[in-house]
Amino acid sequence: MEIKHTALAGTLESSDIQFTLSKGTGVEINLNSQVEKQFGKQIRKVITDLLAEYDIKNVTVRAVDKGALDCTIKARLIAAIQRATDTQNQPNWEVLG
Amino acid sequence: MLNKVNREIPDDILKDKNYKPFETTEIGNPETTYVAHNVKVTQGDDKLVDSIPDVIAKTGLKNGMTISFHHHFREGDFVFNMVMQEIINEGFQDLTLAPSSLTNVMNDMVIKAIKAGTISHITSSGMRGSLGDFISHGGLKDPVVLRSHGNRARSIENGDIKIDVAFLGVPNADAVGNANAIHGDAVFGSMGYSLMDAKYADKVVLLTDTIMPYPNTPASIKQTQVDYVVKVPKVGDPDKIGSGATRFTKDPKELKIAEMVNQVITHSPYFKDGFSFQTGSGGAALAVSRYLRKSMIQKNIKASFALGGITKPTVDLLEEGLVDKILDVQDFDKGAAASMANNENQQEIDSSWYADPYNKGAAVNQLDVCILSALEIDTKFNVNVMTGSDGVLRGAIGGHQDAANAKLTIISAPLVRGRIATVVPDVTTVVTPGDSIDVLVTEVGIAINPKRKDLIAALKNVPGVPVYTIEELQKRAEAIVGKPEKLQFTDRPVALIEYRDGSLIDTVYQVKD
Numbered sequence: 001m002e003i004k005h006t007a008l009a010g011t012l013e014s015s016d017i018q019f020t021l022s023k024g025t026g027v028e029i030n031l032n033s034q035v036e037k038q039f040g041k042q043i044r045k046v047i048t049d050l051l052a053e054y055d056i057k058n059v060t061v062r063a064v065d066k067g068a069l070d071c072t073i074k075a076r077l078i079a080a081i082q083r084a085t086d087t088q089n090q091p092n093w094e095v096l097g
Numbered sequence: 098m099l100n101k102v103n104r105e106i107p108d109d110i111l112k113d114k115n116y117k118p119f120e121t122t123e124i125g126n127p128e129t130t131y132v133a134h135n136v137k138v139t140q141g142d143d144k145l146v147d148s149i150p151d152v153i154a155k156t157g158l159k160n161g162m163t164i165s166f167h168h169h170f171r172e173g174d175f176v177f178n179m180v181m182q183e184i185i186n187e188g189f190q191d192l193t194l195a196p197s198s199l200t201n202v203m204n205d206m207v208i209k210a211i212k213a214g215t216i217s218h219i220t221s222s223g224m225r226g227s228l229g230d231f232i233s234h235g236g237l238k239d240p241v242v243l244r245s246h247g248n249r250a251r252s253i254e255n256g257d258i259k260i261d262v263a264f265l266g267v268p269n270a271d272a273v274g275n276a277n278a279i280h281g282d283a284v285f286g287s288m289g290y291s292l293m294d295a296k297y298a299d300k301v302v303l304l305t306d307t308i309m310p311y312p313n314t315p316a317s318i319k320q321t322q323v324d325y326v327v328k329v330p331k332v333g334d335p336d337k338i339g340s341g342a343t344r345f346t347k348d349p350k351e352l353k354i355a356e357m358v359n360q361v362i363t364h365s366p367y368f369k370d371g372f373s374f375q376t377g378s379g380g381a382a383l384a385v386s387r388y389l390r391k392s393m394i395q396k397n398i399k400a401s402f403a404l405g406g407i408t409k410p411t412v413d414l415l416e417e418g419l420v421d422k423i424l425d426v427q428d429f430d431k432g433a434a435a436s437m438a439n440n441e442n443q444q445e446i447d448s449s450w451y452a453d454p455y456n457k458g459a460a461v462n463q464l465d466v467c468i469l470s471a472l473e474i475d476t477k478f479n480v481n482v483m484t485g486s487d488g489v490l491r492g493a494i495g496g497h498q499d500a501a502n503a504k505l506t507i508i509s510a511p512l513v514r515g516r517i518a519t520v521v522p523d524v525t526t527v528v529t530p531g532d533s534i535d536v537l538v539t540e541v542g543i544a545i546n547p548k549r550k551d552l553i554a555a556l557k558n559v560p561g562v563p564v565y566t567i568e569e570l571q572k573r574a575e576a577i578v579g580k581p582e583k584l585q586f587t588d589r590p591v592a593l594i595e596y597r598d599g600s601l602i603d604t605v606y607q608v609k610d
Contacts, residue, residue: 015515035516037487038581067515069578 007083024060132256167291173337176266197290223493247452263298274323286434289426292447355384452499467503478531501533
């Protein structure tokens with residue numbers, strides 16, 4: 001799937017994560033996390049896996065994490081992906097299921 | 098070697114610094130000798146000094162000496178920065194800094210003094226913010242020694258901390274050094290921690306913005322103890338010394354924890370007329386006093402005393418007649434500080450009286466119920482209040498190890514904070530050994546230390562208080578947040594955590610970034 005334009009999801013509240021997706025070459029993830037030392041790898045894995053499920057190969061991901069749980073990270077990233085690919089009205093049920 | 102809480106204590110530290118590894122929470126009946134201090138005899142007529150540079154010269158401060166301060170002004174302290182700046186300016190080197198604790202407002206000045214070579218050793222109750230970060234990244238060559246309030250009193254008495262010059266800010270004093278903290282612009286109530294410095298330092302300097310007529314009473318610090326009095330423009334910012342009106346938390350999680358803590362207390366064998374308690378200052382702890390008040394009225398039970406750092410809600414209980422006496426070593430808010438002037442049953446106590454393990458019996462030994470907080474607690478009930486989830490120093494022992502002596506010691510803490518588990522397999526840093534902890538209360542339920550069979554029996558069927566093993570709570574936390582990667586440290590110690598008897602309970606290492 002192609003990123004059509006920059007899109008944002010999430011907030012900077014504690015226990016949330018804010019994603020900004022924009023066009024890029026290859027997958028580039030800039031993560032700024034309060035829990036980098038303990039969960040940095042795990043958060044990157046969640047992001048990478050989800051992008052792969054959506055078959056997104058070219059994207060720049062900026063993530064500002066305030067200690068979000070994996071379920072929150074997924075939900076925010078899915079929202080950002082749908083906004084960036086203009087597919088809010090055609091959710092990818094295979095991924096969501 | 099491994100100590101009794103399974104922490105590896107480097108042998109060279111045990112040897113070089115003459116430490117014993119932590120063995121037991123039992124203090125027993127050792128014999129000790131208190132040190133004496135020097136007295137320069139005066140008739141008391143020439144104690145008023147015009148300026149900080151003058152008084153530093155008069156004290157005879159030299160390189161390598163130990164200086165002390167108190168932290169009763171908390172985040173509103175002006176005295177520490179004023180004095181320390183002058184000591185740096187005058188080029189002193191290699192001093193030991195031995196305050197009762199360090200607050201955020203002092204951080205930048207301490208870092209500056211370390212960089213200038215003025216401070217080369219530190220002992221404190223704790224540190225946080227930029228200073229904790231600086232030390233955790235190896236900013237000071239010699240490891241910081243962290244001691245509880247009771248242990249600081251013990252160390253001053255037996256000479257482990259030998260204070261050469263104490264610089265003590267006070268809201269008022271007369272020209273010969275009689276001082277209290279209940280009158281003036283910057284009142285902070287009890288002078289608890291600073292009373293040790295006034296009693297044991299070779300040279301005692303008071304700094305105040307309010308000179309009172311002689312004799313200034315009530316005198317917490319007395320003219321017989323004081324060498325010099327300096328008038329400064331302002332000792333502190335009253336608005337930052339303690340929070341104003343204490344607001345009760347509205348956080349449903351904290352309220353649930355508080356309600357459950359209250360259930361634990363009221364269903365314990367200790368909840369009877371004449372019981373005693375210490376609550377501390379956290380959000381949940383404050384809310385406990387509200388639930389406890391209701392239960393005390395319902396059951397017609399009164400407390401004989403409340404102990405420790407005091408807040409307005411505790412003073413309210415005193416004024417309502419639900420608590421007979423307050424033993425007050427420190428005041429956390431304006432209401433508690435202000436009431437000290439009016440309530441004769443709010444007794445100021447020094448930190449030896451409060452919590453010292455090596456005297457003829459401290460107040461903590463009489464305590465029934467104590468509620469404490471935790472950054473982390475592990476499946477052995479060991480508690481960490483010193484290092485954050487990133488391994489960086491960001492806390493203070495305070496009276497934690499001391500008050501945990503209570504007959505019923507309750508840790509109130511949420512199961513997780515954001516993505517960080519509070520209940521963990523092993524705490525990053527052991528501050529208070531699990532042997533002192535009786536019950537953990539979280540928002541999902543409680544865990545009781547298995548050695549307290551009496552409490553397990555008393556609390557097994559309390560409505561709304563599910564009982565788990567601590568391993569179950571730990572697994573539940575992990576199921577929510579996941580399994581964290583292990584923190585990485587270098588092999589260089591940056592802080593030594595003493596137990597209250599002066600033995601070494603854990604070591605904090607420099608973080609790897």
